Amino acid sequence: MTVIEKGALSGGSRTWLLVGLPTLFLLLFFVAPTLYLFSASVMISDGMPLDRPTPENYQILLGRSFYQWVILRSFGVGIGVGLAVVLLSYPVAYFLVRTTSRWKGLLIAVTLSPLLASVIVRTYGWYVILNQEGALNGLLVWARLVEQPLRLLPSTAAIIVGLSHALLPYGVLSIMSSLNGMNPALERAAMSLGATRTGTFLRVTLPLTLPGIMGGFILAFSLAISAYATPAILGGPATETMATSIRNFMVAILDWGLGSAMGVILLASSLLLLLLGSVLGGRKRTAA
Amino acid sequence: MSDPALRLAGLERRYGAHLAVAGIDLEVAQGEFVTLLGPSGCGKTTTLNMIAGFVLPTAGSILLGGQHVENLPPFKRNLGVVFQDYALFPHMTVAENVAFGLTTRGIGKAETATRVKDALDLVQLSALGGRRPQQLSGGQRQRVAIARALVIRPKMLLLDEPLSNLDLKLREEMRNEISVLQRRLGIATVFVTHDQGEALAMSDRIAVMRAGRIEQCGTPSDIYLRPATHFVAQFIGSATLLQGTVRGPEGATGLVAVETPAGMIFGSADRHPAPGSAATLVVRPERLRLSTTAPLPEAGVATLAGTVESAIYVGARTQLLVRLAAGEAIGAEIMDPPGTGLARPGIPLFVSLPGHECRLLPALP
Amino acid sequence: MSLHRTELPWATLRIVVGAVFAFILGPIVITAAVSFNGTARSVFPPQGFSLRWWSEALEWKWLDPLIFSLELAALVALVSSLTGTMVAFAMVRGQFRGKALVEMLLMGPLILPSLVTGIALLQFLHAMGLGSFVGFWGLLIGHVIICLPFSVRTVAIALKTMPASLEAAAASLGASTGSVLWRVTLPVIGGGVFAGMAFSFVHSFTDVNLSLFLASPGERPVTVAILSFLEFGFAPTLAAVSMISLFIPLLLIMVLQRFVPIGDFLYAQERPNE
Structure with missing residues (x-):
């Protein structure tokens, strides 16, 4: 179909009237600060500004075993959350796309409703469940599975559980859009050709929805490694992640050089994964 | 106006x-x-x-x-x-x-x-x-x-x-x-x-x-x-296109005789092409006549022998594909439902092409 | 029986999905229950019943940051959807030099971790001598940056899925270019604009990662208020505050959904024009 030519917005100069100001705004308050962050990460040492760049902050963060663990832990959390999100959201997404129930709309709304709540609200619920007097321990003691309440908090596992819960809707969205884009006749075709249900799923559905799975994993991973609230509430000093350590550098210790350097490392990890994802053939993020 | x-x-x-x-x-x-x-x-x-x-x-x-x-x-x-x-x-x-x-x-x-x-x-x-x-x-x-x-x-x-x-x-x-x-x-x-x-x-x-x-x-x-x-x-309607060489005007009929591999066929044209030039005849399937016995010769009507190859029922009519003795196929439409009359694959018949129903085109380039 | 249902062992799938749903809703239900707890600890099952935590949650100590969050989110939604609409028009309809760059620039805040955007903006404001921006203005700037991609995207989808023939029809019926925009294009893509507005509101209202760094003690959203309160303990007041801050966006979306199918934009794929 043809758009009307000579419309209001075909001229280049007039178009710039629309994008000029927002572009300027982003250059000033997004690009410039990000560039400044890079420079701060090498121009501040021990909280003091320097005249010339130094790799010192990076040497500390990448060289000391405490920070190495912080970074590794973040990656572990990211991978764990990514896997959990994909595993949990696939059946939900499949169900939501294929169900003929008249509650379908409501079920989709319920699945996505956690997006409306702040991560803090959702994580707080996990605190209530997992703390020493919490619901889970109450259940375990009542069922006489344990004698004494377990110490489930703070722990990395709790952080993974909390973040998987918080980021589940992103996985569902990503996989749903992939399933929605798939022709359902393909599954019928596979079965008419003699594939069993499992065979059809493994050989047709799963490969075709791989981009959605990849997208969900990458999204969950990158949101998990940069999440602050959940590790802060369900973790402690022994379970520090990149995000919580950045907060400590910036607010508690006031070493903005180290904070910036950790920020750059976080940013690089996130970008690296995105790059990896697009190289592996996963398309760009579908959800969000 | x-x-x-x-x-x-x-x-x-x-x-x-x-x-x-x-x-x-x-x-x-x-x-x-x-x-x-x-x-x-x-x-x-x-x-x-x-x-x-x-x-x-x-x-x-x-x-x-x-x-x-x-x-x-x-x-x-x-x-x-x-x-x-x-x-x-x-x-x-x-x-x-x-x-x-x-x-x-x-x-x-x-x-x-x-x-x-x-x-x-x-x-x-x-x-x-x-x-x-x-x-x-x-x-x-x-x-x-x-x-x-x-x-x-x-x-x-x-x-x-x-x-x-x-x-x-x-x-x-x-x-x-x-x-x-x-x-x-x-x-x-x-x-x-x-x-x-x-x-x-x-x-x-x-x-x-x-x-x-x-x-x-x-x-x-x-x-x-x-x-x-x-x-x-x-593009408009269906048609069989037969290629041939112009032989010249056909008597007093005002038609043009064209020699094709299937035999001599007559066609109408607004301007008669020069003898010896290549030409294409457009034959509409509903315009030709079919019969099991050889029809009497008629000026300006070409008669070719063939066999019914297939009969496709489209409701109001039946579409036949007739294979001519010379090897070419020609489309025809008749009223008989398949299996009756002429609409039976395999039966031999005669195809009559009235010259004023066959349109002459300049040949394919 | 529908054919779809036979494609997977449906009964098993239902059980698994039921379990995941319990996982999704459990913590929220439990939080709701704890907010009516009779004791001062975050225990479950609740011991006794009391509205004490709710009345505490409705004191100014909590209402202040709640109102601040509401005002901030509303302003962010307005600014980002207005800007996003303009930008989406340019991106979908316009041909101009540097379009690819602007597109990258717009997607940047979506790709970079918002926490990093937060600390970058914090340092930059200080370095530029704009330290006084930390608080309301810093939050407004930061939130608009991270919300803009959403607004642009939803409006762009609406623009791209709108049949081009609608505008052609309006023009053939005598509507001038401005009139086509005002009477046809904007009303038709209105759903996308509202969806972008709603996303931006919710995104701003629930944000932690940026607000963490850009809030000031006097000007802080409710998420930051909860976080700093958490450092002292886990009183059930938080459960009540959490519930309130969950209901606000929920209510907004439910009301908006009556007029605009916002959900459609959540997983709508961008489709090219025919």
Whole structure:
């Protein structure tokens, strides 16, 4: 179909009237600060500004075993959350796309409703469940599975559980859009050709929805490694992640050089994964 | 009126290196219904869009009632356009949709109300003015689109494949409705379609388009009975094309004798080609005669022997493929259902080709 | 029986999906229950019933940051959807030099972790001598940056899925370019604009990662208020505050959903024009 030519917005100069100001705004308050962050990460040492760049902050963060663990832990959390999100959201997404129930709309709304709540609200619920007097321990003691309440908090596992819960809707969205884009006749075709249900799923559905799975994993991973609230509430000093350590550098210790350097490392990890994802053939993020 | 409703002269639209419309000349008289017919990509919709003003021509002129409009924006051309997807505004009711073109013209409330009512009456939708387009059936949307285009009393009506989104039964109904309406209002109309059936049924004249050019322009029977090119012969209706060499005039019949591998066949032509030149004969399947016994020889009628190869039942008729003794296949249509009369694969028969029913084309290049 | 249902062992799938749903809703239900707890600890099952935590949650100590969050989110939604609409028009309809760059620039905030955007903006404001921006203005700037991609995207989808014939039809009916925009295009893409507005509101209202760094003690959203309160303990007041801050966006979306199918934009794929 043809758009009307000579419309209001075909001229280049007039178009710039629309994008000029927002572009300027982003250059000033997004690009410039990000560039400044890079420079701060090498121009501040021990909280003091320097005249010339130094790799010192990076040497500390990448060289000391405490920070190495912080970074590794973040990656572990990211991978764990990514896997959990994909595993949990696939059946939900499949169900939501294929169900003929008249509650379908409501079920989709319920699945996505956690997006409306702040991560803090959702994580707080996990605190209530997992703390020493919490619901889970109450259940375990009542069922006489344990004698004494377990110490489930703070722990990395709790952080993974909390973040998987918080980021589940992103996985569902990503996989749903992939399933929605798939022709359902393909599954019928596979079965008419003699594939069993499992065979059809493994050989047709799963490969075709791989981009959605990849997208969900990458999204969950990158949101998990940069999440602050959940590790802060369900973790402690022994379970520090990149995000919580950045907060400590910036607010508690006031070493903005180290904070910036950790920020750059976080940013690089996130970008690296995105790059990896697009190289592996996963398309760009579908959800969000 | 002396000026035609529309005149296109040398109209051209280029997209980069691609010529979507490669120089078109066409006139539409007042009250005339002209169809642009052709396969997708032939430039018919681009032509319509240039008339409407949605696409600017890269060369040539467009005259509406004798006045140049190439540089007028669409909203100043005063044409009624009906779109393939109807393009009803989803955020307005049916009545608001119809009233839209009147409000843009600053027509007063009272007059708008009567004209909207009249337009909806015209398409028999008076009861549905308060509905939203989404609540209407395909045929009803189509009617709203027509009412909306007509209510502004346009100089012309432009219809862009308006029937292609309807199912078969409804399509035939709307086809007749549009025809009747157009004749009653006497409004010059350009209709774009790829459906030859629609074109033959509705048009005063058809312009068959191919690759940005008009191949042939004429009345429906002209186009069907006297195709000017191979493309037109094959695009409109079905036809068997037989190649051969011109031998010369056939006695006093006014026909031309053509020697083909299947035998000597006679054809009609406006201008007789020179003997010895290559020629193609267009044979319409419903125009030839079949018989089990050899018919008596007749001047200007060629008789060829063959065998029925297949018989396909299409309801009203049966389509036969007859393999001629010389090896060529020729399509025929008869009334016998398959399995009866001549519609039995394998039976030998004779095919008679009356020369005045076989049209001669210049040979394939 | 529909064919779809036979494609996977449906009964098993239902059980698994039921379990995941319990996982999704469990913590929220439990939080709701705890907010009516009779004791001062975040225990479950609740011991006794009391509205004490709710009345505490409705004191100014909590209402202040709640109102601040509401005002901030509303302003962010307005600014980002207005800007996003303009930008989306340019991106979908316009051809201009540097378009690809602007597109990258717009997607940047979506790709970069918002926490990093937060610390970058914090340092930059200080370095530029705009330290006083930390608080309301810093939050407004930061939130608009991270919300803009959403607004642009939803409006762009609406623009791309709108049949081009609608505008052509309006023009053929005599509507001038401005009139087409005002009477046809904007009303038709209104759903996308509202969806972008709703996303931006929710995104701003629930944000932690940026607000963490850009809030000031006097000007802080409710998420930051909860976080700093958490450092002292886990009183059930938080459960009540959490519930309130969950209901606000929920209510907004439910009301908006009556008029605009916002959900459609959540997983709508960008479709090219025909």
